[in-house]
Amino acid sequence: MDLVNHLEGRLLFAVPKKGRLLQASLNLLEGADIQFKRENRLDIALVKNLPIALIFLPAADIPTFVGEGRVDLGITGYDQVQEHDAGVRALARARRMSNEWDGKPRGCETIMDLGFGSCKLQVQVPAKGEYTESKHLVGKNIGTSFVHLARDFFARLEMEQEGITDPKQMEGRKLRTKIIELSGSVEAACALGVADGIVDLVESGETMKAAGLKAIDTVLETSAILIKSKAPSNPELVDLIASRIRGVITAQRFVLCQYNVPRDRLAAATAFTPGKRAPTVTSLDEEGWVAVSAMVEKKRIAPVMDDLLKVGAEDILVLDIQNTRCN
Ligand SMILES: Nc1ncnc2c1ncn2[C@@H]1O[C@H](COP(=O)(O)OP(=O)(O)OP(=O)(O)O)[C@@H](O)[C@H]1O
Numbered sequence: 099m100d101l102v103n104h105l106e107g108r109l110l111f112a113v114p115k116k117g118r119l120l121q122a123s124l125n126l127l128e129g130a131d132i133q134f135k136r137e138n139r140l141d142i143a144l145v146k147n148l149p150i151a152l153i154f155l156p157a158a159d160i161p162t163f164v165g166e167g168r169v170d171l172g173i174t175g176y177d178q179v180q181e182h183d184a185g186v187r188a189l190a191r192a193r194r195m196s197n198e199w200d201g202k203p204r205g206c207e208t209i210m211d212l213g214f215g216s217c218k219l220q221v222q223v224p225a226k227g228e229y230t231e232s233k234h235l236v237g238k239n240i241g242t243s244f245v246h247l248a249r250d251f252f253a254r255l256e257m258e259q260e261g262i263t264d265p266k267q268m269e270g271r272k273l274r275t276k277i278i279e280l281s282g283s284v285e286a287a288c289a290l291g292v293a294d295g296i297v298d299l300v301e302s303g304e305t306m307k308a309a310g311l312k313a314i315d316t317v318l319e320t321s322a323i324l325i326k327s328k329a330p331s332n333p334e335l336v337d338l339i340a341s342r343i344r345g346v347i348t349a350q351r352f353v354l355c356q357y358n359v360p361r362d363r364l365a366a367a368t369a370f371t372p373g374k375r376a377p378t379v380t381s382l383d384e385e386g387w388v389a390v391s392a393m394v395e396k397k398r399i400a401p402v403m404d405d406l407l408k409v410g411a412e413d414i415l416v417l418d419i420q421n422t423r424c425n
């Protein structure tokens with residue numbers, strides 16, 4: 099089937115085609131009941147139960163497609179959106195200076211944080227080297243895939259060093275720090291003599307440690323986000339998908355805690371389980387007892403159960419939540 103000709107009338111939704119964000123993104127789509135079958139080697143999949151087409155793209159390119167309004171929705175890293183926006187700002191500055199700027203608004207809007215893909219974009223240097231602060235790298239060679247963010251970061255340091263307070267004074271000036279664009283394995287750049295320092299992502303720190311590097315500064319903290327174009331083709335469908343995805347994320351974050359407690363201890367117990375809006379309290383068929391049920395954040399559930407026991411709750415059950423539609 100010629101999929102490209104079946105896109106008419108469908109909302110286009112970009113999903114990372116590989117890498118760190120792929121599996122968690124597919125899990126979200128499944129939780130949101132977005133059903134599709136991706137044919138081998140095809141980067142477009144038509145959704146069976148909704149007028150949506152999924153477009154599988156590199157995470158780094160998704161902000162461009164969404165920002166240009168070619169795709170309506172996308173999942174990517176906050177770092178990628180920031181890098182794209184910094185690139186758009188640099189282009190706008192360059193074009194303004196040569197009077198070529200077309201004045202068209204570009205960029206995407208963040209709908210929500212998706213709670214996975216958390217890591218930091220950090221300045222890293224050889225662990226046993228002479229540099230201990232990022233200002234020591236001004237005028238040196240920096241290897242990175244995030245060239246625009248790295249350029250902005252070092253431009254700010256250069257401004258500080260030169261006592262410049264108005265960013266406009268930096269426009270048109272050549273950066274003393276040399277930003278070297280690398281598309282992967284950035285951590286190898288220092289050992290191979292290509293760079294004095296790098297700007298790269300760090301999650302566990304294993305890659306950095308194995309390459310003999312240490313972090314000396316953080317450019318930004320990032321996680322996966324859902325973004326939309328400024329003028330999506332079907333805003334109602336965007337809202338529906340956003341609401342489903344929000345429901346899946348809430349279900350992943352919370353558990354349902356149920357317990358029985360003597361009525362005279364109810365206030366003490368519900369202080370630990372206030373629920374999202376309020377706990378549900380029902381009478382038990384036993385004088386003086388009530389049953390309580392409330393959503394509790396998964397990461398807090400063990401201490402909450404300890405506290406409930408201490409205030410006299412009994413028969414405490416914790417249940418997984420399949421899905422939700424909450425505010
Ligand atoms: N170690 C990591 N831990 C958590 N999230 C990460 C990590 N590395 C990258 N990410 C997130 O995933 C996004 C995509 O990175 P990833 O390296 O998986 O992409 P990719 O498309 O496979 O690119 P490449 O081919 O350059 O590796 C990053 O922009 C970041 O938001």
Ligand SMILES: O=P(O)(O)OC[C@H]1O[C@H](OP(=O)(O)OP(=O)(O)O)[C@H](O)[C@@H]1O
Pocket residue numbers: 117118281282283284285298299300301302303304305306
């Ligand atoms: O702190 P860690 O948990 O070790 O993760 C950090 C590594 O993960 C990313 O690279 P990735 O493995 O995606 O490959 P790449 O170097 O090809 O981008 C990033 O660029 C680091 O190299």
